[in-house]
Amino acid sequence: MLVFDPICALATPPGAAGLAIVRLSGTDCFLIADKLFHGKTTLQAAKSHTILYGTFHKGMLPIDQVTAFVYRAPNSYTGEDVVEFGCHGGRIVSEEIVEALIEAGARHAEPGEFTKRAFLNQKMDLTQAEAVGDIIHAVSVQGSHAAARQLMGGFTKRLGELREKLMELCGLLELELDFSQEDIELIDKRLLAEKIEETRGFCIELANSYRSAEIARSGYSVGIVGYPNAGKSSLLNALLERKRAIVSATPGTTRDYIEEMIHLEGSAVRLVDTAGFRESGDMVEVEGIKLAVELLAQCHLILVLNDSTEGKDHSTALLKSLRAKFPDAECQLVHTKLDILGTNTFDTSTALAISTVSGSGMTELKRFLASKAQVAPETVSDALINARQASLLRQAADSLQKAREAALAGESNEFTAIDLRDALKRIGEITGAVWNDDILNTVFGKFCIGK
Ligand SMILES: Nc1nc2c(ncn2[C@@H]2O[C@H](COP(=O)(O)OP(=O)(O)OP(=O)(O)O)[C@@H](O)[C@H]2O)c(=O)[nH]1
Ligand SMILES: [Mg+2]
Structure with a gap:
């Protein structure tokens, strides 16, 4: 086993929580920990894979009651001697523990450094x-x-x-x-x-x-686009089932983009509501449209929303230009505001139709998104x-x-x-x-x- 200098870091997310874990790994690990941990026995004397209970001291001051998990090389995550302190959650205690360990001779771990040591000590290969x-x-x-x-x-x-x-x-x-x-x-x-x-x-x-794996890893990305006032933010809110984006009758309401994740039938779907497409003199809006174009380049699916009260062909030019600009993404036409129109007279083989007011067509839209986001299980096996x-x-x-x-x-x-x-x-x-x-x-x- 390779043994490196002692490193420490908070292993759990910072902030209020029941517990937090601070990790310490490397040479002199127990020696350093014993300077600060006061229990019935020392950590140096403890057997591997045991948990000790005691107080953690910073300077002369006891700062928390903690547990200390002892792992001896090579039987640890990194392959080195490791102590994991379980302390109370919250920002202060865990930060003080890390500071105390550094004062006692450890240094702050770099990102991924524990796992890197596990790799160097042949605990796992790079794919693991x-x-x-x-x-x-x-x-x-x-x-x-x-x-x-x-x-x-x-x-x-x-x-x-x-x-x-x-x-x-x-x-x-x-x-x-x-x-x-x-x-x-x-x-x-x-x-x-x-x-x-x-x-x-x-x-x-x-x-x-890779593509399927990316969807399983980061979610299926869906861009919501259309001319101003098409009902994009209304759709985002309806899918999220909460009022996340501002909806108003003034065209150009959404200036920035809004990204949110939903889960449909077990799949993660990343929704991006964008600023409406139009030739705009408003600099903020132009910036928003530019951002939208960058984001769409990473989307798997682009929902092109057409305000049906403006006519069924109102967004045809936009749909065409998006298809040309983003050949890797799928573009799907969705007619909106079906409640105003009353009946769905659209060609259902090429377009979906919805109303976020009456809810009609929403089940079909969700099912459509879920089927697209579903990754064939055999493509991401092991x-x-x-x-x-x-x-x-x-x-x-x-x-x-x-x-x-x-x-x-x-x-x-x-x-x-x-x-x-x-x-x-x-x-x-x-x-x-x-x-x-x-x-x-x-x-x-x-x-x-x-x-
Ligand atoms: N009747 C009806 N009105 C809707 C529907 N969807 C949206 N609207 C209305 O259409 C207007 C524009 O809706 P938004 O959701 O803000 O449209 P948007 O595409 O996000 O607009 P911008 O952000 O300005 O580009 C609002 O007054 C909404 O209340 C719908 O299904 N039915
Ligand atoms: Mg909007």
């Missing part, structure tokens, strides 16, 4: 470390469960099998090279190409699940692919493609083996079998302090 972050930030049950499976090693296992397959192929190719004088063929090149193609397909499939992993998987697939072509072209084994090794390196970067500081900074820089 990333899963820890995903569990913490999960917005949907599905996303959280997929991350949990990844944490328990589901993805690690799959990548391990992939690596083994590639290593075996590499081994055969290199062995054959040793016998090149004798013209012995240990592996049929067609079969080799087939096997490479199989693994390439697997990489592509995983990389393609891996919640993130951007880093997807990019590495695509690079691996490219190398495998080259290897396959080399094999089919009957080129020397050396070339095929080089490309296979390249793919292996990329997969190694996903798990952390191959790592450098840049890779670790990308992964752990996104973490919060205390994790």
Whole structure:
């Protein structure tokens, strides 16, 4: 086990709460803790995985009654000696405990530093470390469960099998090279190409699940757009079932954007209400429209609201321009203010129609959103692919493609083996079998302090 300098941080969110936990990990951990913790026995004398009760002192002053969880290396989250103090919640006590630990010789942990140590001590690989972050930030049950499976090693296992397959192929190719004088063929090149193609397909499939994984991880993003007064904020409020945005008969009411999350049939849906689109002389509104355009670029679905009292084709030009501007998003036309019109005479195969006043069409709209937000369960099985992993998987697939072509072209084994090794390196970067500081900074820089 690697043992680093002692670090500490609050591991629970700051603020009023029943309890808070302060973590301390690293060399001299018990020595530092014993300077401040007064219980029946010292922490140095305590067995691993025991909980001690006592008072925590800052200077001469007892500041709280606490519990101290003792974990001895290597049987801890970081693999080092660890003490976790359970104190009362609230800002002051936990901050004082952290300050006291720093005065006693620890330093404040950097974001993700505990988990980084767990990785360096081989308690987990990088995909598992990333899963820890995903569990913490999960917005949907599905996303959280997929991350949990990844944490328990589901993805690690799959990548391990992939690596083994590639290593075996590499081994055969290199062995054959040793016998090149004798013209012995240990592996049929067609079969080799087939096997490479199989693994390439697997990489592509995983990389393609990135979009679904993103939805499970961060929610399905829905932009609500339309000309001023179309009823966008009214729809946001109706979906939230509370008055979140200001609604008024004055066009141009919403200047900034408003983002809120709802859950529909277990899926997380991120709603963004935007400023109405129009040529405006008002600088604030223009800024709001610019912001809306930036936000829409990240949306999966854009609901284009059309004030039906202005006519069914009133927003056709807007719909057309949005489709051209955001080809990756789906644009759905929604006619509003159905209660004024009385009857739904719209083509239901292409457009939804609602009234936030009478509630008609709202059930259909919610069902529509829920069906879109639902991620096919098989696409996020035991891996919640993130951007880093997807990019590495695509690079691996490219190398495998080259290897396959080399094999089919009957080129020397050396070339095929080089490309296979390249793919292996990329997969190694996903798990952390191959790592450098840049890779670790990308992964752990996104973490919060205390994790
Ligand atoms: N009768 C009726 N009036 C509605 C309905 N939806 C919205 N309105 C009215 O239409 C007006 C504009 O509604 P908003 O929700 O503020 O419209 P908006 O699209 O957010 O407008 P901006 O923010 O100005 O772009 C308000 O007077 C609402 O009361 C509806 O379903 N039926
Ligand atoms: Mg509005």
